[in-house]
Amino acid sequence: MAAKRKRHKPEFKAQVALEAYKGNKTINQLASEHEVAAVQVSRWKRQLLQGVPEVFGRTKPEVDPDALTAPLYQEIGRLKMELDWLKKKSLAMSIDDKRRCIEPDHPEMSVQRQCELIGLNRSSWYYQASPAQESAVNLNLMRLIDKQYTRTPFYGSRKITAWLNAQGYPVNRKRIQRLMRLMGIQAVGPKPGTSLRNKEHKIYPYLLNGVDIVRPNQVWNTDITYCPMPQGFMYLVAIIDWYIRYVVSWELSNTLDADFCIHALNCALERGEPDIFNTDQGCQFTSYDFLAPLQERKIRISMDGKGRALDNIFVERLWRSVKYEWLYTHEFQTVPELFTGLDEYFEFYNTERLHQSLNYKTPQAIHFA
Incomplete structure (x- = not known):
């Protein structure tokens, strides 16, 4: 029987999308911290960017001032409690020391919030002896691809695959094609229909044929x-x-x-x-x-x-x-x-x-x- 698809609340999606929009963490980090797929984080960020103009186009609803003050005082109390907790901790610590500072049974602060305050990735606190190997292997392959592509930008997926095989990485071309698409790179040179363009967008002509570039801002x-x-x-x-x-x-x-x-x-x-x-x-x-x-x-x-x-x-x-x-x-x-x-x-x-x-x-x- 297929596993039931997990449903996320709109508030949770908005929180993750805002963190992705801030750009202070990679998509992989956010996906690991919030225990969702990386493709979902990217999709929620895209939906946020597309929905912002609609939000600001709406008329402003009437708001009861008293309804705003109560949450404000609650937020001040929460921030004071978090500040008191931080004062007891030292931020100049190793990751192992930070792990030991986390209090999973804290009555008012979640593990996620404690990790944010002390500067520790939640995935690092949950880390066990055998982390998922696939993502780590792919990240390493992407670093190798990036270095080789920077040296030889005319290498396509076939040559990159052959080069990795020669370096002792038994990978197939399909995998390298997927990673290169994820990295947004392709070989420099003539190629049949591999440009990542949107067919609905207007394409302008090339204007630099025979043009001498002779000054700044030209x-x-x-x-x-x-x-x-x-x-x-x-x-x-x-x-x-x-x-x-x-x-x-x-x-x-x-x-x-x-x-x-x-x-x-x-x-x-x-x-x-x-x-x-x-x-x-x-x-x-x-x-x-x-x-x-x-x-x-x-x-x-x-x-x-x-x-x-x-x-x-x-x-x-x-x-x-x-x-x-x-x-x-x-x-x-x-x-x-x-x-x-x-x-x-x-x-x-x-x-x-x-x-x-x-x-x-x-x-x-x-x-x-």
Whole structure:
């Protein structure tokens, strides 16, 4: 007999979706902490983003002020109790020490809340000697795929599979195809119908044939890459100036939706405007909400055609620098650590790192010349 499907309350879904939207944890971490499937967390976050405009379009209901004060006083009392509990604990502890601080029989605080306050993943408290091996194996494979793909972005699933087999990992191509789709990567070069585009979105023509890129703010380009972490992964989007390699803006997300790409674009447009904005045909970049700010400013939109292997060469070089000079040499344990580390690297990349293609000058020196 098939197992009965578990039903989650709307309040629970909203809580998980809000945590996913904040982006402070990977989807895998949230799925483990709340004991749900990772695909459900991604779906709830997407539903939250789609439903927000409808919520703010409704008329505001009348609210009894007295009905608001009672929960407020209850919340103050709860926060005071949690603060008293925290004062008895030391946050500068190892994971084992933090595990011992958890009180499963506490009369007023759940294990989940105690773990949040002390900075311990709930899955770490429940951890036994033999954790699930499949997810750990897949995460390790994804790290290996990412490193090899960064070295050889022209490798597709067949060559990646053959390379992993040669390294002692007996995996089949179907598994590698699934992991590469999850990572949002595919081989650079001509390929039959593998672009992750939305057929309902409008595709703009490619405008850079025969165009000489000779000055800053002439052409901007954007792309997304995968960032491995000990417990899952994040996605990184960046917008760069083609001529001077200047990183205009960047953003992190735990899902491959368009929202974080739109945020990065709006931040970039606050600093300047290009003549042409070039993207690939990915569904994030062809969505109406992403293209609207460009259309409002009369910025010409260019999209790579199929088989244009060199269009993203400058962004691919940026990803190679980010990963080999920073991500692969640091062990970022949490999303806030990763965000701070990337912020530090991009500041270095723009203002201090010398570029041979720029006659050993920095992008910022040319950008503000």
